[in-house]
Structures are given as C-alpha cells and as structure tokens.
Amino acid sequence: MTQVQTRRERQREATYDEITRVSRELLAEGAELSLRAVAGRMGMTPPALYRYVSSYQELVDLVAFEIDKAATETFAAAADRLPADDHAGRLVASVTEFRMWALGNPREFTLAFANPIADVRCMRREMLTISNSGHLMTGQMRALWEHNHHPIPRLEDLPPAVRESVTDPLIPAKVDDLALEDRGLVWLFQQGWTTLYGVVALEVFGHMDPRIIESGEMFVHVVREFAPKIGLAEDIDRLEAMIRERIARR
Amino acid sequence: MTQVQTRRERQREATYDEITRVSRELLAEGAELSLRAVAGRMGMTPPALYRYVSSYQELVDLVAFEIDKAATETFAAAADRLPADDHAGRLVASVTEFRMWALGNPREFTLAFANPIADVRCMRREMLTISNSGHLMTGQMRALWEHNHHPIPRLEDLPPAVRESVTDPLIPAKVDDLALEDRGLVWLFQQGWTTLYGVVALEVFGHMDPRIIESGEMFVHVVREFAPKIGLAEDIDRLEAMIRERIARR
C-alpha cells in the first residue's frame, strides 16, 4: 500500500516540500514572501510555480499551514520535556511555548494566525479545521480533564449557537470521540484560546506597554485567571513558576 | 493666537486632510491602499506624495491614526445615546460598537489595530500613546470607577513591571491626573483591553467558528466575565441585553 505513488507523484511532492521549505527560509531571513523570490531560490522561473499553486494567496495559505505544523512540533516538544502524567504542566508548557514562539517569529505568527480569511468558502477553512496547534491544545486540555474531571458547562446551559458549534465543530478540535454530554469542554477550550490569542496577538503587534510585553506579566495574568476554570486553582503557583522560568530563558 | 498659520501651512494641512480622506475612501471601496492610487485620485503624480510622507509605511501610519480617530467618534456616539450618568452602559455601548465596527470594517481594523509595530523607536509609538480609542475607553472606565468605586489592585500588589507601566504609562491612557495610589485602575484597563482585543481580533480574522462569530456569544461571554471586576456584577443582565440588541441590529 506504500508504493502506489508513481515517480511523478513523488517528484511533485518533493517540489511542494521544497516550496514550503524555501518559503520558510525566506521568512526566517526577514525577507518578504513572494512568488518570484521562492522561484528564484529554487532555480525556477516564476511562472513555473503556477504549476503548483494557482495564486500568491494559495502559496501563503500553504506556507501558513506548514508554519503551524512546524511550530506545533516545538509546542509539543516543550510538553514532552515534562512527565506524561503532568497534564497541567504539559498544557501550560505548550501554551507558553506558543507565546514565546510568536514573539520570536512575529512574521510567521502573523501569517499563520492573523491572516484574514477572506471567503468562508475557500480551502482556508478546511485547513483551519485540521490546524495542528489546535489539535495539540485541545488534546492536552482533554487529557487534563479526563484526569481531573473539573466541572464543565452542561450542553443545556449553552446558548444555541455555542451548542451547535461544540456538537458539530468546524474549527480545529479532535473531539469526534468525545461524548456529546461532555462537549462543554470544547466551549471551555474556545474561551481559553480566545484569551490566549488576545494577549499574544497584542504582544506580537506591540499594541501594549513594552515593559509588560518584556516581563510577560499580562501573559502570566491571563493564564492565572484561566487556570481555575480547568481545575488548576491549587496547582497555579507551580505553573506560574514554570512560565516565568521559560520567559526568563527568552 | 488662532491665525499664526501662514497661507502655506493651511494649504499643507488641507493636503494632509485630503490624503487621509482619499485613503479612507479607497479602503471603504475595498481597494488597496497604495501611494499611486492615492496620488492618482488626488490628481497628483506619485512622487509628489513624497513631499508629505517619507514612505508608504508612513502613509499607512497616518491613515491608521485617522481611522482610529474617526472610528472613535462612532464609539463615543454610541455611548452618547445613553444618559450621562449611566457609566456602565456607556462603556459597554462603546465596547460593543468597537466590536461591530471591527467586523464591518475588517480592513480598517487590521490597519489600525493589527499592524505590527516594527521599531519601537518610530513615531508609531507616539501615535499609539495618543490613541483616540484608548483615551475614550480609559476615560469611560475611569468615570465608571469614580462613580461606583469598585475595588482596584493596590500598587504594592502589582508586579514591578506592571507598577512601572501604570505609574508612567506609554500606552494610550489619560491618567496624568489620576492619583498614584489609584493607578491600579490602569492595570484593570489593560486587562480589559487585552480580552476585548482577543475576541474581536479572532472574530475579524475568522479564526473562530462562524456560528459563534455570527451570534456574538464569545463577545457576550467575555464581557460578562469581565464585568464583575469593575463592579458590574448586578448590572450585567441589563448590559447583556444591550449588547444583544446592538448585535441583532447588525
């Protein structure tokens, strides 16, 4: 079943890999992401790239997806430095790593997480649905809940739109095998993602006092505020220490 | 004291006004903001614009500032539809208007509120410091506090970086005449702005379940969660009704 790939298909996939690799190189070097620059570095002429992407926007989407994927690996690695049963620590480690990554790679963050989705009907939506970072964090929040069974909102108490959203999710979440009555957890995740996103985006864009960005106090505050909602009230001081240690490492 | 302006200075300011006016026209029409387009619509050649802005980025900054200013007027107008002594209502009205404006004008929102500030040493920082929307909302939060005197964090309890930030603010806040021991209010404002920004940015960029965006449930949730911190626990149901009424008007 492995070698159904023809030679051409393999070559094509290799080219796609090179496209995303080169694109990320350019971004990392502080250069602009452009079709011409990517083609040039690949030893191609610009029109050749159109055999792989149908427009510049599609290149951006492709790269954004790969950035999310690659970044998620570092988020996961941060968690894996902790014991497998320290679910709270693992979640906090990933979330903190997300913040540090975003601050250290603002262009990549903007591309993958602050790119307006023009039309709801484009492939972006589908890609979002299988977002890697989303899967990682929902998974970690779920693992934590299955361990400590903190209270979650009941489905009946949720507003109709929210209930629909959690029973039939479109946004990244690996919850197909999560019992329907436990879907309140997804609402909790969405809340957490919203606050996390707020502080990180504000920091990345610099629309916040530089001294607060530098110290990470708003990030710490946001995590502390959210912790009780997922049953981490007791553990919070240890978790804060973890966060501060990571921030100090810059 | 009024007519110290020479003829040339008046002409120059009129040109600046036309630049921002035309720029906002272009944005409103869904066109791209570009030096050439602005110049063209003004009946100028592109190089002429360089007598007024030294680069494209500076044009963007200029327009971003004007957008903030114009949008703030609509936020203020929403508040002014309520009695002068309904400080809670006025704040919520402005905040809700901000959310609706952002969703209705995503390009303008992105320009003014999601534009990365490259160098800390450019004029962007100063412009941010006098941000109109920031002034409006800090003013409203302060008026509310002076009326209900909800608890605020004590200066001694704040982390050092936060204490510095609130005693010597760089980010938009009209607090020069706010007693030093009451500056904990500024930290509260920063918290509120962070959560507000998170939900709105996430909605504007579409990185959230469309049904939740449409219904505004996450926005309502965020406001409800924040309300108790500024002494609005009792008033919250009325405020939520206000929000929902505004959302329903689309």
Add this chain to the structure above:
DNA sequence: TAAAGTATGTGAACGGCGTTCACCGTAAAC
C-alpha cells in the same frame, strides 16, 4: 517500440507597485 498525451518548465510581456532623481515654476521671505 512508436505514437499520443500529459506534466513541467521557459521567455517574453503586461500592468501595478514603492521609490529616486533631476528638473521646473511659483509663492513666500528677505
């Protein structure tokens, strides 16, 4: 094995972009 077909790349071109520079009239300043 030869022909047909398809996937992949090229070169030239178009229009648009930000930006620079030499140049020029005209309005203000002395």
Add this chain to the structure above:
DNA sequence: GTTTACGGTGAACGCCGTTCACATACTTTA
C-alpha cells in the same frame, strides 16, 4: 526685486503577481 524654499512633474529602476504561447521530457497507450 532678488533669493530661497516649497510643491509638483516626468522619466526611470527594480520589484511584484500574472498570462500566454511555446518547448521539453516523461508516461501511457496502441
């Protein structure tokens, strides 16, 4: 009334995304 500085032009440069006709090399099929 001369000088000076301001505001504007036209041409050009080097980027950009995108298109199209064309060539080449690989696969598939007869």
